[in-house]
Amino acid sequence: MSAMVGTLPDAFTKEFLSLTDHLPVSTVQEVYRTVQRTFNQAPKDIFCEFDPEPLASASIAQVHRARLRSTREIVAVKVQHDGVDRIFLEDIETLTAVAEQLAAWWPDLDFRKFAEEWRESLPRELDFMHERSALERAGRALREAGNCCIVPKVHPKLCGPHVFVMEFIEAGPILDLGDQEFCEKNKVDKHRVLTELIHAFGIMAFRDGMFHADPHAGNVRLKLDASTPGGARPVLLDWGLIREITDEERLGLAKVFHSLANFDIAGLFDVLESLGFSLKSELVNDAFKRDLIDKARGVVKDTINKHKTRENAKELGLRWVAKPFRRKSWCGISTL
Structure with missing residues (x-):
């Protein structure tokens, strides 16, 4: 909900944003106990420095900045809340x-x-060994595709079901891209940066078949980097919630976007049915189809401001009141 700028009122999205990385924290003593249990080592034997104040805290875990005793490398330590x-x-x-x-x-x-x-x-999502696998897989897929988005590298010997250690990346909020003064001061081309981010999700979904299913503002950060064409690189964090897409679903999703882009009404509704939507034929006439695809294109197009987006979303939402589709879940996305 924090990401629904232009759909929900601004006061709502700003308040929900605090839930992405500013939830109540576990005490450092609880964190140390979890580290000890996971690695059968005292934290002081693993880390020569450990910041007791977390960098961020969400519903499942919090992240601390630390320094490895063995290599003196600065790392990020993700620790699950006890219980x-x-x-x-x-x-x-x-x-x-x-x-x-x-x-x-x-x-x-x-x-x-x-x-x-x-x-x-x-x-x-509660077993960090799964998140480690997702991080490694996504990082490899994006590197092989030449995408500049960053996925943190994991320290394989310091990974358990409730704690894992990864590289520390100095990065700021992705929402800084909405600040014109910030972009001008740091010579950031927000369109190039966001295009690279969209390409990253395209690579993951259509080429690899796995994608990050929780890309809210707390999980997508921004690392300034003058060597990249856009002047900054998106950083994708928190890979606990992922989704796999079958070949059939990937092809179907591609057809949805193709149909929207080309105003192909028949093609859109054909692919929706093939993806498992149950259509109520008595409610779906030609006028409804034309109006729906027009409003859907308006919601996803990139040339309107949040106020127009909100207007389009409201109109589209009213159309759904007639419930022309029966509810079904697909690829982790609940649909109507």
Whole structure:
């Protein structure tokens, strides 16, 4: 929700932004205990410096700046909040029960698929060994494609289910790109930088088949680098939540974008059906299709300001009230 600038009111998005990396923190004593449990070593034997104040704290973990004793390298240490895995797994059981009851009472509000997806993804997100694999895979895919986006490198000998150590990258908020004074002062071409970021997601989704499924502003940072064409490089953090896309889904997603770009109404609705959308034919006439694709193109086009985006999104949302599609989840994205 913090990323929905132009759709939600500004006061909402600014408040939700604090939830991305400014949640309450675990104490340094709790952090040390988790490190000790994970590596069977005292933190002082691994790190010669360890900043007790975290750089960021989110719902699952927090990140500290430290220096390795063995190499003197400055690193980032991601440490899971003690007991959060138990709490989250209990919460998903509660959520599943609530979703079952809600669907029975009010079939139009069937959120069971949400609960099912979270039940499947949470154990992986709570196990940092999965995140390590995703970091390594994504970094390799982007490097091979010549993309300048940065994915932190992991220290393989310092990685466990609740703690892992990665390279420290000095980077600022990606939202700085919206500040014209910042861009002028640092000679940053925001269009080049954002194009590279979009290419990174295209490479991951269409070439590799895996993509970062949680790209909010707390997980995408900006590293100034005068040697790159745009003057800065996006940094992609927190790879706990990823999604795999099958070949069939990749082709379908490509057809969706192609249909939108070429105003191909028939092609768009054909591919939506092939991706699992259940269409209510009595509600989907030619006028509705033309209006829908026009509004959809308006939402995704890159030449309008947030106020126009908000207007288009509102109009599009009103169209969905008729519920021409039955709810189904696809590729980790809940759709209507």
